[in-house]
Amino acid sequence: MEGSTSSPPTPRAGIERLLDVVQELSAAKRLEDVQAIVRVAARALVGADGATFVLRDHDYCYYVDEDAIGPLWKGRRFPSSVCIAGWAMEHQQAVVIDDVFADPRIPQSVYRETFVKSMTMTPIRPASALGAIGTYWATPHRASQSDLRLLAALANTTAVALENVRLYGELSARLDQLQRVNDELERFTWVTFHDLQEPLRMIATHSQLVNRDEHSGLSERQNRSLRHVHEGVRRAQALTRGFAEYVEVLSKRTAPREVDLRPVVCSALEQAAAQQGVPIPTIELGDPPRVVVDPLGLVRVLGHLFANAIKFRHPERPLELAVSVTDGGARWHFTVRDNGIGIDATYHRRIFAFFERLHPQDEFVGAGLGLAVCRKIIEGWGGAIGVRSEPGAGSEFHFTVPKLTAEAPHAG
Amino acid sequence: MPADPEILVVDDNQADLDLLLLFAAEAGLHVRFRNISNGADALHDLLTGLGASPRRVPDLVLLDLGLPRLPGLEVLRLLRQARGGDGVPVVVLSTSARDEDQQRARALGILDYWTKPRDLEEYPLMIERMATKLAQRH
Secondary structure (H helix, E strand, C coil): CCCCCCCCCCHHHHHHHHHHHHHHHHCCCCHHHHHHHHHHHHHHHHCCCEEEEEEEECCEEEEEEEEECCCCCCCCEEEHHHCHHHHHHHHCCCEEECCHHHCCCCCHHHHHCCCCCEEEEEEECHHHCCEEEEEEECCCCCCCHHHHHHHHHHHHHHHHHHHHHHHHHHHHHHHHHHHHHHHHHHHHHHHHHHHHHHHHHHHHHHHHHHHHCCCCCCCHHHHHHHHHHHHHHHHHHHHHHHHHHHHHHHHCCCCCEEECHHHHHHHHHHHHHHHHCCCCCCEECCCCCCEEECHHHHHHHHHHHHHHHHHCCCCCCCCCEEEEEEECCCEEEEEEEECCCCCCHHHCCHHHCCCCCCCCCCCCCCCCCHHHHHHHHHHHHCCCEEEEECCCCCEEEEEEEECCCCCCCCCC | CCCCCEEEEECCCHHHHHHHHHHHHHCCCCCEEEEECCHHHHHHHHHHHHHCCCCCCCCEEEECCCCCCCCHHHHHHHHHHCCCHHHCCEEEEECCCCHHHHHHHHHCCCCEEEECCCCCCHHHHHHHHHHHHHHHHC
């Protein structure tokens, strides 16, 4: 509907224009973008007075879009059997018509309303056509072979772009669906966790209560059973807590800021000691640098490592704990060392997996999720965690934290 | 001799309540416990007490969060909006250890946030903390 008759570009200019169009089309994510690019490009490439973008719609040809000196058929549908776009798609070949009123394939009444005297129609993906690209002239005109080659190249690129649009649409729908499922799962986990805590607590405390009552009249065997009930429920409590924390870690993260490591380490150690029901152990810390980290995440990681060290301390020697932080260029290297019972090399990988426990259940209580949570947090930062240990000789946990800049300026 | 302080326990879990009463008795804590097992009745009771003359307010409210008819946080929010309601001493006693619940409760003005004991051994400690809260009040 805009512009006026233009002369065809030189072959070289045509190819350059085509290259631009190929680039534009490769970035198109929506059908409307493809339409807008193609209608303008088709007309410009061959210097036509108009161009249409036609999509196959079952047995109809749908004139989706156009760019021309006068109105053509934008928004209209024609049966493929009486329409030249339909003919081109069905015969899998481009059509060149010098005089539209002398060609029996043309529905004359439809063309009489327009400026069109000559035209071409190029199928998009001839093998199983998605649509077609039409170009039109207001004066008698014969499209050249090089014009047809340019239009065929445009049609091929358009086919790829349309396929991309379809795939992109499917992908976004899939991602949305996945996100919804994920959100739902997270909520479900929380609710399950919360609703389980109460009955578990009731079983735990009341089984203990009966058990401690000397006049309950229960036999030794019955008391033993009750202790098993209690042991089982404590494990179930630890599991649900660990599981909920694991899920929570996936969804929550605090913004990194520059922190002093001393209070972070102390806070983690206090939590670990309270959780394990022991006095706060001493720790060797040296003179740590200030680092930019997600502080709550770091407290959590260190808390789990400390709790582990306390839980698996050596029965015959006092616990020794040390934390060191060194500058590794692009990342900080953290080391948490203990003198506990150590871990056999067979398990050095497995301990970071979800739901693994190495020590016999009746010896230690723990759901074995702490290190999995640590790995999740650290990998979320883009770091890594590993262990060096020998049975009887203590353990050395290493983890890296990529150096960051604080998200907000922090005075301190 | 002044009457024993009154603790209003807003909780629908009889199993937890039994343990609380048992351990308070074992510790020799001289208190009167009163239980209301849903949020709506608890709020009504507290608001009625605030409006009475003379004012009747428990010496301590132990408030669970997951309550029938009106959630604990709503009880707390509506209580704080009432005239004189900001002076009612409330400790939240909940199963939930979620940071989010703690933050929301603390934002509404509470003396403390305790998670319910998961182990019998934690009960004497909780009774001790309760006695401390009562002593601080008088």
